[in-house]
Amino acid sequence: MNDALLSVRNLSVSFSTYGQTAEVLKDVSLDVPARSQIALVGESGSGKTVTMKAIMGLLHHPPATITGGQIFYDGRDLLTMPARERLKLRGTAMSMVFQDPMSSLNPVFTIGDQMGTILKYADRRLGRSRGKVERMARVHEVLGQVRMRDPERVTRSYPIMLSGGMRQRVLIAMALLSEPKLLIADEPGTALDVTTQAQILKLLKDLVEERGLALMMITHNLGVVRETSSYVYVMNKGVVVEHRPTAELFASPADPYTKALIGAVPRLTGGSGFGRAGAAA
Amino acid sequence: MSAMLEIVRLSKHFPVRNGFGRQTGEVRAVDDVSFSIEKGKVYGLAGESGSGKSTIARMIMGLTRPTSGDILLDGRNITGDTGTRAYGRKVQMVFQNPGSSLNPRRTVGQSIAVPLDAHGHPRSDRTRRIVELLEMVQLPAEFASRYPHELSGGQKQRVAIARALAVVPQLIVLDEPTSALDVSVQAKVMDLLVDLGRQLELTFLFISHDLSLMRNFAQQVGVLYLGKIVETGPTATVFENPQHDYTRLLLASVPVISAEEAAMRPVIPLIDGEIPTAEQLLALRNAGGPDSQRIEQ
Numbered sequence: 074m075n076d077a078l079l080s081v082r083n084l085s086v087s088f089s090t091y092g093q094t095a096e097v098l099k100d101v102s103l104d105v106p107a108r109s110q111i112a113l114v115g116e117s118g119s120g121k122t123v124t125m126k127a128i129m130g131l132l133h134h135p136p137a138t139i140t141g142g143q144i145f146y147d148g149r150d151l152l153t154m155p156a157r158e159r160l161k162l163r164g165t166a167m168s169m170v171f172q173d174p175m176s177s178l179n180p181v182f183t184i185g186d187q188m189g190t191i192l193k194y195a196d197r198r199l200g201r202s203r204g205k206v207e208r209m210a211r212v213h214e215v216l217g218q219v220r221m222r223d224p225e226r227v228t229r230s231y232p233i234m235l236s237g238g239m240r241q242r243v244l245i246a247m248a249l250l251s252e253p254k255l256l257i258a259d260e261p262g263t264a265l266d267v268t269t270q271a272q273i274l275k276l277l278k279d280l281v282e283e284r285g286l287a288l289m290m291i292t293h294n295l296g297v298v299r300e301t302s303s304y305v306y307v308m309n310k311g312v313v314v315e316h317r318p319t320a321e322l323f324a325s326p327a328d329p330y331t332k333a334l335i336g337a338v339p340r341l342t343g344g345s346g347f348g349r350a351g352a353a354a
Numbered sequence: 355m356s357a358m359l360e361i362v363r364l365s366k367h368f369p370v371r372n373g374f375g376r377q378t379g380e381v382r383a384v385d386d387v388s389f390s391i392e393k394g395k396v397y398g399l400a401g402e403s404g405s406g407k408s409t410i411a412r413m414i415m416g417l418t419r420p421t422s423g424d425i426l427l428d429g430r431n432i433t434g435d436t437g438t439r440a441y442g443r444k445v446q447m448v449f450q451n452p453g454s455s456l457n458p459r460r461t462v463g464q465s466i467a468v469p470l471d472a473h474g475h476p477r478s479d480r481t482r483r484i485v486e487l488l489e490m491v492q493l494p495a496e497f498a499s500r501y502p503h504e505l506s507g508g509q510k511q512r513v514a515i516a517r518a519l520a521v522v523p524q525l526i527v528l529d530e531p532t533s534a535l536d537v538s539v540q541a542k543v544m545d546l547l548v549d550l551g552r553q554l555e556l557t558f559l560f561i562s563h564d565l566s567l568m569r570n571f572a573q574q575v576g577v578l579y580l581g582k583i584v585e586t587g588p589t590a591t592v593f594e595n596p597q598h599d600y601t602r603l604l605l606a607s608v609p610v611i612s613a614e615e616a617a618m619r620p621v622i623p624l625i626d627g628e629i630p631t632a633e634q635l636l637a638l639r640n641a642g643g644p645d646s647q648r649i650e651q
């Protein structure tokens with residue numbers, strides 16, 4: 074154990090389906106210090122989302138089994154603490170933002186209703202309570218923090234009435250409702266246009282700086298890693314193959330997988346030279 | 355010099371209807387668009403979601419009828435004739451999602467046989483040709499008997515390319531061909547397209563959100579905004595010296611992995627500390643011109 078806000082130690086996870094067992098995380102260790110911005114990068118199926126779910130306590134058993142390791146939050150092991158204690162932390166001290174705003178919002182309730190309900194349950198878990206008016210005030214405050222121009226209108230809107238970028242902002246606002254110390258973002262903005270994605274990434278960066286949060290950015294996009302993190306973990310097939318300061322990783326990648334990954338990214342400056350290597354399988 | 359594809363003042367308007375089915379207006383999905391692609395070259399079409407890219411592709415493929423304008427293929431006006439054999443033979447398309455464009459109940463070989471049969475390829479030669487096409491996209495011959503669910507995303511996309519090549523087209527329309535793929539797989543598919551393009555002298559219309567990818571594949575680009583081409587020219591020129599605010603915003607938004615690339619991105623003024631939308635930026639320009647402030651890294 075160390076003094077990072079979040080510390081994952083030697084985490085291993087297996088999935089059992091149809092009598093077959095697959096180890097999808099092998100001995101994964103990573104640290105997220107308070108107020109830091111770290112990234113977890115890897116290709117599809119490398120285990121990024123499973124890592125996030127293990128941290129947030131969202132893995133279902135069966136099919137998932139945590140076969141080894143610890144996950145420390147603020148010095149306490151989430152995997153051995155009583156379920157009720159753990160529930161108190163989820164969505165409050167540690168929050169998350171998902172990739173697809175539409176599937177994480179309920180189409181039949183207004184944004185205000187949904188945010189109010191989330192806050193009510195978060196308060197209840199923490200043994201707090203506040204009235205409806207106070208709750209709405211907090212909802213408006215948070216929508217303001219994610220730079221929504223007209224919070225009152227947004228709270229009265231149904232998800233379908235908002236643009237993709239606005240929905241993503243709503244999800245970020247939801248994650249901020251209970252003033253978390255740690256925000257885990259799984260591919261935020263990838264479902265959006267590149268211009269809207271740039272706005273969302275900047276917003277996240279500004280928020281973690283303003284509010285002193287720690288950010289764990291999960292992405293398959295190395296450009297996003299460079300723009301949003303100062304330390305990066307590279308994952309391949311359930312294993313962390315390399316971790317270092319982001320600038321160093323791009324300057325001198327050490328692991329062959331990382332090198333290949335960086336080499337495959339087309340450059341805005343040109344000269345990536347497709348076709349020259351020949352189309353090897 | 356001769357153009358393989360020429361698009362002349364092409365427009366497509368869709369009716370907008372209210373809840374009672376009455377037309378209340380129209381969307382100008384494609385608005386007076388003109389460009390041409392030289393034989394053997396790649397033309398890239400960029401632009402945000404809903405800017406009209408796929409609608410242009412569908413009109414070229416004869417799947418959507420233009421409201422006005424002309425489409426010339428190898429000098430011949432094809433605006434009217436859709437879905438005919440001679441036409442299908444010259445133009446083929448590869449779609450964004452390889453999973454949904456392949457029939458799950460057909461084997462790879464059966465999928466590739468469809469265009470061969472439709473164009474009267476001799477049955478006796480079918481198996482040989484299928485193996486040849488699989489070889490072209492670097493897949494082993496035994497893949498002919500596999501079903502789509504037995505393939506990875508990159509392998510499916512190669513099958514889609516093999517199918518598009520089956521009847522030796524002159525023009526291939528690629529609508530976001532790699533956006534569902536990991537970068538390492540994307541690199542292989544792009545390598546393949548470049549090699550095949552050279553070998554078979556193919557002409558490509560390449561539609562993509564990914565400007566870094568476009569920079570490395572297309573010789574000419576056009577930037578679509580609200581159905582209009584707001585900027586077009588040689589890729590290097592447009593990327594190194596973008597003239598239109600929307601192009602500048604698009605380039606400024608690309609997440610990059612090196613300082614050289616970051617330095618190449620245009621400087622966009624922030625509005626209330628935020629990156630503006632294209633609408634805000636253009637409104638600001640019309641109101642008297644934005645002053646520059648660097649987007650903080």
Ligand SMILES: Nc1ncnc2c1ncn2[C@@H]1O[C@H](COP(=O)(O)OP(=O)(O)OP(=O)(O)O)[C@@H](O)[C@H]1O
Pocket residue numbers: 088089090097115116117118119120121122123124136293
């Ligand atoms: N519910 C499940 N049952 C069985 N296997 C699963 C389940 N969820 C995930 N896996 C497997 O675990 C591995 C890691 O998946 P994960 O979702 O973490 O990948 P990822 O890195 O998030 O990929 P992507 O970039 O595609 O989101 C994959 O091989 C996946 O097939």
Ligand SMILES: Nc1ncnc2c1ncn2[C@@H]1O[C@H](COP(=O)(O)OP(=O)(O)OP(=O)(O)O)[C@@H](O)[C@H]1O
Pocket residue numbers: 368369381382383401402403404405406407408409410
């Ligand atoms: N059949 C249709 N009926 C009505 N409107 C349509 C139809 N097809 C497209 N549109 C509209 O035309 C515009 C252009 O759509 P198009 O699919 O060409 O965009 P695109 O540039 O390909 O976007 P994306 O990047 O999201 O694929 C959009 O406003 C869309 O809603």
Ligand SMILES: [Mg+2]
Pocket residue numbers: 121122123
């Ligand atoms: Mg994932």
Ligand SMILES: [Mg+2]
Pocket residue numbers: 407408409
């Ligand atoms: Mg499209």
